[in-house]
Amino acid sequence: MATAENKQVVLQRYIEEAPKETDMAMKIGKIELKAPKGSGALLVKNLYLSCDPYMRGRMRDFHGSYIPPFVLSRVFSHLLDVPIEGFGVAKVLDSDNPDFKPGDFISGLTGWEEYSLIRSTWQLRKIQPDDSVPLSYHLGLLGMPGFTAYVGFYEICSPKKGEYVFVSAASGAVGQLVGQLAKLHGCYVVGSAGSSQKVDLLKNKLGFDEAFNYKEETDLDAALKRYFPEGIDIYFDNVGGAILDAALLNMRIHGRIAVCGMVSLHSISDPKGIQNLYCVVPKRIKMQGFLQSDYLDKFPQFLELVTENFKQGRIVYIEDMNEGLETAPGAFAGLFSGKNVGKQVIFVARD
């Protein structure tokens, strides 16, 4: 029975503000590369790990959320640590589960560590390696963020051809697909992002009709009026805060706002709050929060649509790939200052 060293990323403390690299730490433990008999578990080697903004919610000591907080590092304990949990792509080394066998590739919740013993296997998805689709894309384009874009756009926004669509954090893991789906649907799409590099990608690689750097705009309301002289039918909100406030002023009658995430509120909460919510009444706006996990029955049709369009070159995807597990804490913290360009992924190991 082989035992291996197992590097792990653990959470040091629960946090209130934006995550910092030092809120996490590297540990080195040992792991038996075996799925214990009767456990139904898989022993996997993690290949790629995903940095997703929602994980910040699990770094808080708050038990009323839809997912439990992470387990803190047990500094004074001799027990094995529980690493940060997140989506990953992994290769099965040993299996006590008849649905999986050594050599299988899976995508789903795993640990931020080199090897993981995964006991909860019902949400894992088996991946067929395909030369035309990078394995890591199962964490982005074909994973939870891509599915979030799909659900938010089609299920929450009920788009119609020719409508005006605004996407914030538009070059991010979710936003970049929202914009491309909207274009494929025949909409006019404008994205906002936080650097000229991202704006350039939106316009020249991701096919947005227009894009702007919100950090260069002193008046977001005026910026939106410039890009949407007719107003906005659909706002796909990935950030909340001041951009949401400006969007509310520019929504058209019967507009829809899909509230996917509020990165601005993941960090330091804004004492200003949202000022323009009153707009929802005269404009009859529907504003809806959603989680992709409520729509899993639609996952197969999402996968088919996006894979097909990707293979035919009608959808592209931008990843920001960091090399090595030890880069994960910094990369994760970077999400909250917009350091990443595209979907943030950590390369852990080759299979």
Place this chain on the structure above:
Amino acid sequence: MATAENKQVVLQRYIEEAPKETDMAMKIGKIELKAPKGSGALLVKNLYLSCDPYMRGRMRDFHGSYIPPFVLSRVFSHLLDVPIEGFGVAKVLDSDNPDFKPGDFISGLTGWEEYSLIRSTWQLRKIQPDDSVPLSYHLGLLGMPGFTAYVGFYEICSPKKGEYVFVSAASGAVGQLVGQLAKLHGCYVVGSAGSSQKVDLLKNKLGFDEAFNYKEETDLDAALKRYFPEGIDIYFDNVGGAILDAALLNMRIHGRIAVCGMVSLHSISDPKGIQNLYCVVPKRIKMQGFLQSDYLDKFPQFLELVTENFKQGRIVYIEDMNEGLETAPGAFAGLFSGKNVGKQVIFVARD
């Protein structure tokens, strides 16, 4: 051709803050009690006029709204003034329209004056006087506010039996019917209001399960946790502001918020804004603004349901009736400080 004196209520100036009695003024003009040939108009005698919070939106000099601003009083002009426009119940004195004849009672948009020449007749509704239903109820229970309650509750909130329903401004023109519809639907209903008299009416006359005076609560979040230990499925929001913020914290997963009006924002805008909007994501909340006028095809079924339940004693309605046109400015201003108890109506004249 009879000419009569015609007392009018006119708007003196466009306003930014809460309406004051002195923003309006009384004028005395003259009117021919005749519908000109070829005009298609009606000459009516106004019997009851309605004070509705939405009218405050027409007192602003803002042309992007769903209805135009009121015409200002022409102080330096010899032309006839245009009075404030609002819902009323009136009796037809003369008609140039084949659909109406002298003696008919109508409900719809008329002027804040003794006699009105109504040129736009397509939205008028003919009323069959019925001894069991007061004429003025066509401005409240069976009029726009009642229909707003019906649309908001059934169309926007999709209620299910047994759900927990919270209504703010619960004894108001809309709120009192929302609560009663919710009870008839088998929901648990709690209302908030701004005086102990209103709380008493909610509990002892309108059949709410519980009610509280929000002015006596130092912590609205704690108050809602007390009344909704299991959380809120449906929040029918008539006020916005701090109560909406507290409700967001107490919504259940897949909760629905019908945003009917934000009286708190009709007045002085709150520099705090809405702080807790981030709750819509993890709780998958749908928040939707609406206007009853988008659902007019449902008016007949509303009228049938509510009239039937009223006649059978399963629905009651509270009016706050002021006597005389000259009381209208003060009564209207009073809406924004919660002076009215129940639906605010102005009695103008007997038929």
